[in-house]
Amino acid sequence: MACRLAREEFPQILTNAETGQVRSRQVHMSVTRLIGSFLCVHRSIDCGGQRDSIMSNYLRIRFLDDKDGTGKLLARAEADGFSGESGAYFNVEEIEAFAEALKIFPLPPEDPRRSISGGFGARPGQPESAQEHLGISVYLVNAKRGYVGMQVRMATEVWPNTRLESKKQAHIEILVTYEPLANFSKDLLAVLRGSLIEAVIAGETLS
Secondary structure (H helix, E strand, C coil): CHHHHHHHHHHHHHHHHHCCCCCHHHHHHHHHHHHHHHHHHHHHHHHHHHHHHHCCCEEEEEEEECCCCEEEEEEEEEECCEEEEEEEEEEHHHHHHHHHHCCCCCCCCCCHHHEEEEEECCCCCCCCCCEEEEEEEEEEEECCCCEEEEEEEEECCCCCCCCHHHCCEEEEEEEEEHHHHHHHHHHHHHHHHCCCCCEEEECCCCC
């Protein structure tokens, strides 16, 4: 709408000037509206660029509840032009413990609850599955400055008749800080309870 306003206002000013009917006040108001329109467009471009930059580094999580204490956790992650998505089955209690561990401030150096792994041969308490399809580990990157890393490991399933060369996998690290991490923890719990469709956390750049 801002661009259309600019096109409509500018010819009108020229026409009035040619007929000598332009008053200084009318010109001032028209030019002000014209400049305001361009500023509005400029701000929109800036905001759009910022939004695109933020969402180029992110982790999105959804949950398909089987209503038996288990369900499939679905994740998509992207950072610096690399992306991947996958899913794996987990016990709800394990994901809840993972989410609760992300609320702690400051994060202790070691906490086994901050790492989950699902796939073929997955066992509770084991750091990784025999064939991992989805794994998420959260760890300190810079304790003094409050940077936390979230490594998301994603891979396709490999069956007996699957060619090993066709396996797709990606390891994506998302850098975050404490407040977004705590909000993500709350959203993840809400996803598990069915009151939220998706938990999203945007990554940051280590400065």
